[in-house]
Amino acid sequence: MSIVVENATKRFGEFLALNDVSLEVPDGSLTALLGPSGSGKSTLLRLIAGLEEPDAGRILISGRDATAVAVQDRGVGFVFQHYAAFKHMTVYENVAFGLRIRKQPKGHIDKRVHELLSLVHLDGLSGRFPSQLSGGQRQRMALARALAVEPKVLLLDEPFGALDAQVRKELRAWLRRLHDEVHVTTVFVTHDQEEAMEVAEQIVVMNDGQIEQAGAPRELYEHPANKFVMGFVGAVNRLGSLFVRPHDVEILHRPETGTEEAMIEHIVHLGFEVRVELVLGDGDGLWAQITRADAQALELEKGQIVYIRPNRARVFDEDGSGPTTEELQAA
């Protein structure tokens, strides 16, 4: 089911959490709300769920105005960062909760709970209490619980934020596969651009209570609408008015047209990727991302003087909000 947000505004006291935000989430899509903390992404998600009421604006779920519909009647599945597991209930009872509230017949509940537990790979653990599960297992239980009631939309608020790096990676891939299987319209909130790029089909970048840009991950990376998006989705260096991705910084041994002198301050080896930290003549710093093979071929050393040249760069309007005025492409 599609989600449409029309001109939503939300204040918490003096703080303007959402400022006239409009958004469309297509039916069956997997969308990420990406932004720094305080950008309004969680507020927007909670508004869609009905956990907060907008001060102005409308929320439509599958074409119907849901703004005045209470949370419990909205038909959304919600997954919280800290799982919100019902601690006094077993895994089975947690997943069965929504079905029992709906007074479904016992046999049906039993069948559905076991189906979902096998979907989230918790088959053998139905009798355990949440305190006996790992973080990743708890979050999968929370997902099964949310999916049990067959929600129209699935909303996840920083679902992997409380998990350690390894588990987070696994669950990301798993969420993608799950979405391919279940096809429920899914929106998740994250502050991790890598997570958004890896999981989502559509990314909505938010900042200061507003949407900066929405689009496919590649679109955002290659055609950022403004400085903020360029800096938040992927790494960026500033060279005067130019914005340059670290992998677009070329390192040369001799000066050529368009090169600038720089000193290598530090070299960080990250396996396939090598990060070269440089200082320019005017004291500004930047870094270049090159492959291990390139780094070896160039025989880079700390303290060495090299010449750098941006292969590709962008210039934005002075206030940073306007569209790209220029895209440079090195010859």
Add this chain to the structure above:
Amino acid sequence: MAARHPLGKYGLRFAALGYLTLLLMVPVGMIFYRAFEHGAGTAWDSVTTPDALHALYLTVVMVAIAVPANTVFGVGCALLLVRTNFRGKALLNALIDIPFAVSPVVIGLSLILVYGSTGWFGSYLIDNGVQVIFAVPGMVLATIFVSLPFVVREVVPVLQEIGDEQEQAARTLGASGWQTFRRVTLPAIRWGVTYGVVLATARALGEFGAVAVVSGHISGQTETIPLWVWHQFQNFNSTGAYAGSLVLALLALITLFAMNVSKRKESSA
């Protein structure tokens, strides 16, 4: 790590135990001894007189009204304080502690000022045939007053600790406000509620000052066990006074025991 000095280790324990022995165990032990000084039969007879039995009955009535009333009020009030924001919340929070802060005698006197024959609504109530002061209704009010804060104060920190995400999760899964409270909030705060109930029960059982002021001390009519015990003591019926004290202590122990049993049952389930 250096071994702890044995004097520090045992000295502290000895001091703690000695303190408790002198201040608690010896006096309570003496009551046991004095109650049975003239044999168990005498003790039993002294607490089964009609007046004593009526006092026991009235004490149970006090607990049976005050504790449920304060439990419902306490849980509701705690939810209000933790889960909502409104003007005057700080004031409500401060008001709840009044029964802790004010001497029971003052509480009794203030009830007389409002409900007594010359009080605010007292005269109106008496004109309509309801006597509050020097009667059971006044004693119930006094008992409710003094045992009011316990459930609120036990439940508030538990509610704060569990947070509201479980409740929000229940709402998104289709539960109404009442269903959420019944199935998620109440099970999560049950031990806070239980402790509050135990403390409120102990206070309601034992309250002397506030109840004494509004009761009128009519034997067989407006005496609870603490008042009856005091009455016996003044009449030089020491066996009755000590045996009555034992009954009170026993009731308190039964409350504690019931709580522990229910708790153990749950953790083994």
